[in-house]
Amino acid sequence: MTATVASERIKAPLIPPSTHRYADVIHRLEAGGSMLPDTPENLKQIIGIYKAYAVPMDFYWRDLLYIAERVFLNPLPAFKYFISQEYLDRPNSYAGDQSQLRIWRGGEKVHPELLEFMERGETGRMSKLFHHLWHDRVNMEFAEACMQAMLWHQGMGGRFNDYLESDAYKSNADRAIKAYFKGNPLMLGLYALFPDMFLEQVRQLSYTANLGLFWEVMAPVFFEMSDIYDEGGFKGVPDAMDFLVNGIFAVAGRPIYHHLYIGDECYEIIPKSEGFTWLYEAALPYVEAVFYRTAPFRGTKSYNAQAGQVPADQADFHYGILYADVFPVGSAGIPPTLLMQDMLHFLPPYLKEIYREHRRGEEDELVQLGITFQRSMYNVTSAVIQALRCALLYPLDDTNPEHLMANRRFFEAQMDRFLRPEARLPDIQSQDYR
């Protein structure tokens, strides 16, 4: 199923030019490119930020799985971000020699830069608790915000969300809850009184596992992209996008599951046998929820997600990173301060150099970094769009004009989502947007 977009690039147009407002971007996508213009600086920026993102992500996925599989329904989860050594040492499933299916390099253990940061932070060597209280740590709050966005929005395709309402799931969850609280009459009594409340918490933990499994794949992808760039491997933005598209197809079938471990015993809340796969049950809902929609709160208006009040209408949600405005005080969107603060610790020198040369230099690195992140996520979204086109439609070098028109309609429909004024697509077309 692996596809190489570069090889599909069309030579001559067989269909008339698009009249869409983003016709230039659409033509670029049709030529196998990305929504992000292909410039050396764009390439440098996105690879640099992938590297800076991958290091905290290496912590995010480990801790998310730790929370979903071990912390579970702990009523006082004060130490859920104090990941156990077992999960810190856990080899990546798709990277390194110890992986189940080696696709990418490295990944045997947690990234050394992350270990170094966990040891010292910004402040220096001190107790883990002080690092935590001082917020001198990886901000798991960001990862949880992403997970909650996926949980809240629901209905983003796939079968995963529907399965959470199934009898099979409820039965598995019930078994896990009873096992987890075995010997704890207080919690079991509460469970008997408020079973839906506990079930809802388990659903949230299932999405926690889902996101953890999604990021387990993405972290080594970004690490390897950084390594390849350092070795002089990528020649342009489309190469980077192709790598992502290939990565998506390489692990598209990765099982998405939710296991609970109590001691050595494993309780399968969502068993692998249900056949949930990485691309349709994790990657696409993640992109939809996090890149496009994010928090289901808009100003003073809020929705009761549990009551199913979160509307699916996209007009109500435009807070994802593709729309995020990094400028207002108390900004909406992906909590920019938290994620950007995490990435700030791991910026490669060449990216720091770019930031030093523009705007306020080191003083506004967080904003420049946020905009770089926005560029990079437009590239990831481009990869997803190309992957979807590969999976659902026709090759870019197809000679049938009808097929090309179908591709065109697909691309135009995708671009329609960026017609709203908040979209940053027009901004990232200019290198001066910093």
Next chain:
Amino acid sequence: MDLLLLLLIPLLAGLLLPLLPAGSPWVRRGALAAALLQLLDGLWLWQHPPAALSANWLPRLGLRLELGLDGLTMPLVLLAALLTAMAVMASPVDQSRPRLFFALMLATNVGLIGAFLARNALLFLLAYELILIPTTLLVATWGGERRAGAAIRFLTYGAVSGVALLAAVLALGWLQPGGLNFSYTALADHNLTALQQRWILALVLLAFGLKLPVVPLHGWQPITYSQAPTPVAMLMSGVVSKLGAYGLLRFGLEFLPDAWAAWSPWLAAVGALSAIYGSLNAIVQLDMRRLVAYSSLGHMGMLLLALAAATPLSLQGVIAQMLAHGLIIALLFCLVGLIELRTGTCAIPELSGLLNPQRGLPFTLGLMLLALLAAAGVPGLAGFVAELLVFEGSWVAFPWPTLVCLLASGLTAVYAIRLFNRVGFGRLDNERADWVSTSWGERTPALVLTALVLVAGLWPSMLTGFSETATAPLALRSSDAVTVIAMAPATVNSAQLPA
């Protein structure tokens, strides 16, 4: 000689600066050094009160070089010296035509200090007129896009003010029983009839009402303050306008107490009108400089109310308000200037999100919030002490105008919050936000003024200590306003005022 030094330092510096090579950094540094030296001299004189200086200059015209410092003028001299130094610091390092600019700034300072030190009405007039020329040139040469119109209007109003003051001074001098004498001592001890006093007071009110200014004589103020370069606006709003209040206190209240007492209800009404007019106009302004200008107009109205009430407490309030407002308004113009320097505009609708911690001007906006709170009279800041004295002192004499002024003071919070909300919050425009943050050098004058606003708020005697004994003899009404103290020719003269 000590008193003369206050004048000679800026005078000599102003004369020497143009001799320095063009583009030399020592022009700005020299101007700053002169202003700081003068401030140090002023502080030294505060602790070591000097003897009055008196010497003949043109005796046939009644012009004598009579200089002195008392409780009324000491704080104003210090304010003038301080704000000159801050204004020089607030000027850009790459100031265009710096030799002429700083020479004119120092000339303005000489005029201001001369007017405050003068103990002779003709000498005061000379200093008063001297200020008009350099300030007009400063506005006309370095002002904004509409500088020509602003300078012409300022000059016209200033000339009318000068002519009115000349007529008043000549009338006061010529009507002296002992022959031509413009000494303050002689002017305070006259035998003018009530009608004569009222005619002269009309001229005095016209002269200083224009300078202060108050409604309806304020036509020059919004455009001049909005078009003047930042350092000049700081100096004009901070000190030059206070010369108007000082003139009313000296020439109106002290020299013409009967007429002042008779007209004081009308003056209080004009003060209240100015206060409410200034505040309401400030609310609707779309330009930060004009907003600050109208805010100043409102506060000058409160000054006039306190002068009209002329109780011991309100007169203390006058001095306190002159000092507090001088610091606050200079701080506001300084901050507006910084914002304009970075963003290229003062237009409120064009600015937003300046509190953004990464790309905005959070430090400048933070200080602006403090300055606006001080202007609104929030406790703990300089404005509170001054306004409390003004209102408490005036209430007993003119309760209704005081209530109107209280309302106007409350409206200060409205335009302050409106400005802060529009400029500070909201979305910062990435296209516009391509500026570097302000440097510590640029922030220094604002920081110094902020510190003084804070200190004065926490240590109110800094504002009132100067004047407590100096203003009491000038009171026309007792603190309960039941007794009108002075309805006869004044018996108090400046020589009796404690230093």
